[in-house]
Amino acid sequence: RIKASGLKLRFCTNETQATRENFVKKLQGMGFDISVAEVTAPAPAACRILKERSLRPHLLVHNDLVPEFAEIDKANPNCVVIGDAAENFTYANLNEAFRVLIGMEKPVLISLGRGRYYKETDGLKLDVGAYMKALEYACDVQAEVVGKPAKMFFESALAEMGVPPEQAIMIGDDIVNDVGGAQRCGMRALQVRTGKYRPCDENHPHVKPDAYVKDLAEAVDVILQHL
Amino acid sequence: RIKASGLKLRFCTNETQATRENFVKKLQGMGFDISVAEVTAPAPAACRILKERSLRPHLLVHNDLVPEFAEIDKANPNCVVIGDAAENFTYANLNEAFRVLIGMEKPVLISLGRGRYYKETDGLKLDVGAYMKALEYACDVQAEVVGKPAKMFFESALAEMGVPPEQAIMIGDDIVNDVGGAQRCGMRALQVRTGKYRPCDENHPHVKPDAYVKDLAEAVDVILQHL
Numbered sequence: 001r002i003k004a005s006g007l008k009l010r011f012c013t014n015e016t017q018a019t020r021e022n023f024v025k026k027l028q029g030m031g032f033d034i035s036v037a038e039v040t041a042p043a044p045a046a047c048r049i050l051k052e053r054s055l056r057p058h059l060l061v062h063n064d065l066v067p068e069f070a071e072i073d074k075a076n077p078n079c080v081v082i083g084d085a086a087e088n089f090t091y092a093n094l095n096e097a098f099r100v101l102i103g104m105e106k107p108v109l110i111s112l113g114r115g116r117y118y119k120e121t122d123g124l125k126l127d128v129g130a131y132m133k134a135l136e137y138a139c140d141v142q143a144e145v146v147g148k149p150a151k152m153f154f155e156s157a158l159a160e161m162g163v164p165p166e167q168a169i170m171i172g173d174d175i176v177n178d179v180g181g182a183q184r185c186g187m188r189a190l191q192v193r194t195g196k197y198r199p200c201d202e203n204h205p206h207v208k209p210d211a212y213v214k215d216l217a218e219a220v221d222v223i224l225q226h227l
Numbered sequence: 228r229i230k231a232s233g234l235k236l237r238f239c240t241n242e243t244q245a246t247r248e249n250f251v252k253k254l255q256g257m258g259f260d261i262s263v264a265e266v267t268a269p270a271p272a273a274c275r276i277l278k279e280r281s282l283r284p285h286l287l288v289h290n291d292l293v294p295e296f297a298e299i300d301k302a303n304p305n306c307v308v309i310g311d312a313a314e315n316f317t318y319a320n321l322n323e324a325f326r327v328l329i330g331m332e333k334p335v336l337i338s339l340g341r342g343r344y345y346k347e348t349d350g351l352k353l354d355v356g357a358y359m360k361a362l363e364y365a366c367d368v369q370a371e372v373v374g375k376p377a378k379m380f381f382e383s384a385l386a387e388m389g390v391p392p393e394q395a396i397m398i399g400d401d402i403v404n405d406v407g408g409a410q411r412c413g414m415r416a417l418q419v420r421t422g423k424y425r426p427c428d429e430n431h432p433h434v435k436p437d438a439y440v441k442d443l444a445e446a447v448d449v450i451l452q453h454l
Binding site for chain 1: 254313314316317318321322325326329343344350351352353354355356360361362363364365366367
């Protein structure tokens, strides 16, 4: 319905447990009209940074994300890239990433998101942000965050659409990463009351969405009504 | 030589990979005149706090430390105690400790130290402080640190000796945890140029020991000379 109305559309995800190909397949299976070219995701954004700055990463990421870094030189690493590695967050792997970092004259840590935790069918899980904090503290370094809520991430999605922030609206379930990040970029933002949404989000000390909607369908209703 | 001179002596350790019994056995094997009663360590300090505040811990600690908590009620936990769990720092165990914390109305996290990393024969390892930071971030909570450099830890060692801080001197290899912690308590502190000591410690932005000594033997020489 968004596309049919003539509006430009971009899917911004912090998904780092799968390649964009697999992410898109999953959404297509749910009935979404979506292609890889319409997705803004942290791993490709990180690859752009790695190339620009001639960085060779040591990867601490999910196995299924590794193909996104296929074209990147990973020999003799001079930075660490951390994503939501899930089962790959072992004691041995964390120590290894730490040793690579602490061995650098000026450690460079790139984090694919700064999420605190997320919910899976078998319960809550620590997200990449928690492990990022562990490495930041151990190495006395500040990670460069790629992905929501980084300003640069929203800006690149806007640039890909060729739309200025004041003409764009973000729809998301995450009060900080989706709503807060988009608003700091000059966009408006709707929060859906589904997914990661929690009632206490409505009392968030710093972030207030421009409006709440019941779900994604109502978000589309509201946007099309205001055209 | 310290004991023979009539000075009071106390061993302050952040060791949380073994009970005091095993720690003392190791030092006795190296020829030190030391008994369990002379050791101030984080686990017993944590046990005092747990009892005082009726806290029932979920333990994320090294297997060899568990006996220190033998007398503590651990059913239906209302806090998390984290130590240097080493191989017990698995993805599953970290998620479990996180779920216990995030499930509390007001999460209570007690950390046995805040060390960043340490060296073992097979390389550098992340210390408890890094994992503490991960849980702090995920749960938006501040850990209560037991052990060096916490002021309360040094104060209880002093109380056990019955000595005021201005009449006590700390000997240690760690510029922040030993020297800085003791000085903030009103004690003087010597740094030995062995163990964890690194030359760059001598340019530390905040902490300056009262003197440097070559090793533990020279520390004793210096102290006895000034009696």
